[in-house]
Amino acid sequence: MTDTTQPGAAAADGKKRMTNGATARSDGHRSPPDAGEPVLTLEGVERGFGDLTVVDGVSTRLRAGQVAALVGPNGSGKTTLLRVIAGLLPADAGEVSVAAEGPRAVGYLPQAPRFRSRLTVTETLSFYADLVEGGVSVDEALERVGLAELRDRRIEALSGGMVRLVGLAQALLGDPALLVLDEPTSSLDPAMTEYIYDVIADLAADEGTAVLLSTHDLDVSRVADRVLLLNRGRLVVDDTPEAVCAARDAETLTDAFLAEVGRGRTVQPGSGTVQDEEAGDDTAAANGGDA
Amino acid sequence: MAPSVDRTALRAVVRRELRTLTRTRVHLLLAGGFVLAVVGLVWVSGSTGFVPTVLSLLTPLEVLLPLLTAAFVSRAVLGDRERGELALVRTYPARVRTYVAGVYLGRVTALLGAVLVPLLVVLVMVALGSVESTFLVQHSGLDSPVLFVRFVVLTALFTAVLTAIFTALSAVVRVVRRGVAVAVAVVVLLVVGLDLLIIAGLATDLLPESALPVVLTLTPNGAYRSLVLETVVAPVVTSPVSAGAPLPAVLALLAWGIGSLVVATLAITGID
Numbered sequence: 424m425t426d427t428t429q430p431g432a433a434a435a436d437g438k439k440r441m442t443n444g445a446t447a448r449s450d451g452h453r454s455p456p457d458a459g460e461p462v463l464t465l466e467g468v469e470r471g472f473g474d475l476t477v478v479d480g481v482s483t484r485l486r487a488g489q490v491a492a493l494v495g496p497n498g499s500g501k502t503t504l505l506r507v508i509a510g511l512l513p514a515d516a517g518e519v520s521v522a523a524e525g526p527r528a529v530g531y532l533p534q535a536p537r538f539r540s541r542l543t544v545t546e547t548l549s550f551y552a553d554l555v556e557g558g559v560s561v562d563e564a565l566e567r568v569g570l571a572e573l574r575d576r577r578i579e580a581l582s583g584g585m586v587r588l589v590g591l592a593q594a595l596l597g598d599p600a601l602l603v604l605d606e607p608t609s610s611l612d613p614a615m616t617e618y619i620y621d622v623i624a625d626l627a628a629d630e631g632t633a634v635l636l637s638t639h640d641l642d643v644s645r646v647a648d649r650v651l652l653l654n655r656g657r658l659v660v661d662d663t664p665e666a667v668c669a670a671r672d673a674e675t676l677t678d679a680f681l682a683e684v685g686r687g688r689t690v691q692p693g694s695g696t697v698q699d700e701e702a703g704d705d706t707a708a709a710n711g712g713d714a
Numbered sequence: 715m716a717p718s719v720d721r722t723a724l725r726a727v728v729r730r731e732l733r734t735l736t737r738t739r740v741h742l743l744l745a746g747g748f749v750l751a752v753v754g755l756v757w758v759s760g761s762t763g764f765v766p767t768v769l770s771l772l773t774p775l776e777v778l779l780p781l782l783t784a785a786f787v788s789r790a791v792l793g794d795r796e797r798g799e800l801a802l803v804r805t806y807p808a809r810v811r812t813y814v815a816g817v818y819l820g821r822v823t824a825l826l827g828a829v830l831v832p833l834l835v836v837l838v839m840v841a842l843g844s845v846e847s848t849f850l851v852q853h854s855g856l857d858s859p860v861l862f863v864r865f866v867v868l869t870a871l872f873t874a875v876l877t878a879i880f881t882a883l884s885a886v887v888r889v890v891r892r893g894v895a896v897a898v899a900v901v902v903l904l905v906v907g908l909d910l911l912i913i914a915g916l917a918t919d920l921l922p923e924s925a926l927p928v929v930l931t932l933t934p935n936g937a938y939r940s941l942v943l944e945t946v947v948a949p950v951v952t953s954p955v956s957a958g959a960p961l962p963a964v965l966a967l968l969a970w971g972i973g974s975l976v977v978a979t980l981a982i983t984g985i986d
Binding site: 506509510511526527529530531533534535536537538539541542546549550551553554555556593 | 722723725726727729730733734737738793797798799801802803804805806807808
């Protein structure tokens with residue numbers, strides 16, 4: 424990774440650098456950055472596994488209060504890119520920079536989060552809250568996602584959707600400037616999906632939180648004001664939903680998506696590769712892309 | 715991160731481990747079974763006196779403790795990894811070594827509770843029972859509860875080292891099914907495998923006979939056995955006991971314990 428920020432080193436502006444390059448202040452509270460200042464900056468980010476390049480030169484910026492939907496075929500590298508941004512994987516090249524003030528720069532929600540089943544919701548979140556410098560409020564996060572009444576219920580007694588909300592509450596602990604959500608609505612019913620989108624929209628509007636979420640739900644335009652389309656590790660579209668549709672003369676994002684990545688993609692059983700029938704070529708992007 | 719914050723995080727991890735263990739029925743059943751096994755062994759053996767009781771318990775504990783520790787610890791980090799919680803923890807400012815230390819301290823605290831309770835029950839049983847002179851204790855005045863307490867301390871040290879070994883195993887293995895297989899293999903290795911390797915080394919002249927007293931103390935079980943024989947049994951028997959030098963045994967146990975925790979930390983730090 425060619426991130427030039429130095430973990431732990433004091434910056435000239437009096438802020439301290441987080442390990443992923445974010446800036447933080449020690450007063451325990453975040454002031455939303457100026458709307459014009461990017462919260463997330465990606466410059467030529469690359470990441471591979473062995474000889475396979477999964478994320479290939481991705482550059483973009485995300486400002487405070489923006490919600491960006493990262494879409495793309497299975498194996499296009501969405502999860503890998505999100506894990507790089509969350510600091511779970513180092514980038515092979517390029518720079519990831521998160522500008523934030525507060526005890527925690529990035530809140531992360533993995534795909535289908537699971538927690539220790541015999542702990543209660545409060546116990547689970549308190550554990551994570553104690554990992555944040557200065558200590559943070561669990562109650563606020565519970566209120567945000569509407570789980571306050573279930574605080575004393577064990578995780579094993581929650582539905583899948585409720586567990587997803589616990590995961591989202593966990594991501595909110597420490598009031599991070601950037602939320603990175605990996606398919607936050609996959610396998611959820613429409614009502615729960617709508618509810619999670621509402622929570623995300625409120626966070627962006629009220630707190631100025633920048634949100635980057637990956638999804639296969641192309642109805643996401645009701646919450647996202649940016650669409651990032653990743654195809655074979657490359658960022659091929661980065662625009663508003665309206666502009667994405669208009670540029671491809673498409674009525675819906677689904678049509679625009681298919682116009683961009685092609686119809687008739689099939690996964691070859693056992694090969695770990697994705698074959699594009701129109702293009703007639705193979706790519707191994709599925710092998711480790713959304714790993 | 716400031717040390718005070720690390721302490722908060724450490725306490726949080728320890729508390730989480732203890733809550734998890736005390737709310738898992740299988741762990742409570744295993745702890746109860748261990749109490750029954752230890753007390754039952756002493757009862758069945760009919761040992762009278764503290765040192766004979768130690769001798770009755772030594773070999774069974776060398777088998778039971780690795781089994782109990784494997785059951786208590788081998789899914790600690792592995793379970794967090796499987797659920798994705800290990801990845802979540804790594805997105806927080808807390809250090810990986812704080813997480814590992816917390817997991818270790820939480821698990822070892824629970825295990826020590828399970829291990830020490832039956833041993834203290836045995837101590838009371840022996841103290842209240844008739845303490846007659848036995849074939850081993852030539853002078854009954856030498857048999858003392860202090861020697862049994864020494865045995866309890868050494869057993870606690872052995873348990874702590876085993877906990878570190880299985881914490882490392884839990885951090886290194888990435889698939890639950892493989893974790894169970896590896897845990898079983900490590901138990902077998904600890905109980906008989908390493909001793910067999912030493913015997914094989916002697917038989918094939920890879921190890922000189924003169925190195926035996928030191929080599930025997932290098933395995934966790936061997937070091938524990940050596941320390942118990944040297945510091946608990948040897949003081950009360952007239953015939954010389956040659957079980958290895960105490961210092962190498964203590965150093966070996968420390969090396970196994972600290973080395974295992976370092977391995978656990980590195981395994982988590984290096985994951986993709």
